[in-house]
Amino acid sequence: MIQSMTGFGKHVAQLPSKKITVELKSLNSKSLDINARIPQSYREKELELRKMIADVLIRGKVDLGLYVEITGEETTAEVNKGMVKKYMEQLAQIAEGDDIKLLELALRMPDTLKTDKDDIDETEYEAIKDAMKQALSEITVFRNEEGKVLEQDFVERIKNLTSLLEQVNAMDPERLATVRERLERAVGDLKVEVDANRFEQELIYYLEKYDVTEEKVRLANHLNYFEATLKSDDSNGKKLGFIAQEIGREINTIGSKANYAPMQQLVVQMKDELEKIKEQMLNVL
Known part of the structure; x- marks a missing residue:
């Protein structure tokens, strides 16, 4: 199960003379970046509030807004x-x-x-922490729902890549036969005598350079691994990003070795699917 880094959570707590609002917004980021806007009277509790966020959200650009509104006659x-x-x-x-x-x-x-600085009211602070927990719970639900949408998109893209790889596999014998025929024709056009055995050896060596069997096997393994990682209990955005890089490496190698226009067209489609995966991957926790 994957989780998005985009989310929103808000909770309002009503006390006898105050209304406390905790608001959390998060976007994608390489690490955890918390921007806190809290009343001056609660600055000494900022580190504790930040730790509560870090323990749950782990990664992302997070905006915390803590608002304390006096609704009664109390004022300092x-x-x-x-x-x-x-x-x-x-x-x-x-x-x-x-x-x-x-x-x-x-x-x-x-x-x-002028404001007389009072000691923090423990009852009020407990209400703030409870509101924070509720807001964190809401933003986690939001992130999970966004993650489900991303996961569905990834599954579809991987399915498309697998289908394109199957087409590459089916086309490969035809590709090698076409490359071989093209080389034989090119040598024939030279109108020179060549040693048949030596030519066959060179031809085999040349065709081996264009063999993509290893890349196809690795690409299939990477696609399966990506899909299996999607189903893991934790959200593994960085791991999935690494697997996507390896998928791209194999696709590029197949494209450079193809030397056959129909296969290169399939490679272009594979690159397009992978690019869409990478764009969405930036938002995965």
Whole structure:
């Protein structure tokens, strides 16, 4: 079973005076890259929250949003009256205006609100962790569903590659016969006498250079291995990526050795199928 790196999870927890929202978004990445947006009061818990994400998501570019909204009368913020007055006095010296206008401008300036830093409420933090677990559960379900779609596409592509390989196998005897005939005709056109035994030896040696039996066997093994890895319990994106590279290596070798237009056309189709696999592979965990 494979898992996508694309996902979304969100959970909202309602407390008596606060609403806590945890939101997770993930995209593909070579490693785990977490971008956290959390309130300043919870910065000391950031490492713990990051570890919770890393233990579950493992890989991907992850955006964490933690939002704490006060829904009751509770607040720790107060207007810094002294700072606001100083701003208003300075603004009055620069431009004319009534007190209400100056007050509006002053309140937009830095440090006009002061917040008493309280200790983190353990009940509230437990609610945050529970919300995080729920959001992680949701994003995991999302990733699994996306993974199923990718797996179906991979199975179809591998099936197409297997079919094309079977066509290559069926065509190979005809290809070798055509290459042999072409060489014999080319030598005949030279109108020179050649030693028949020596020519046959050279011909066999030449045809062996164009033999793709080994590549066909390896390609078939790689295709089977890819399909078996898809069915494993873990999501093996990196392993599947390596197998896809090996599949590409064998396809390229067959193409370079083919020396036969109909087989090279099949190789082009195989490369097209493999390219689609590689594009999707970037999103597999």
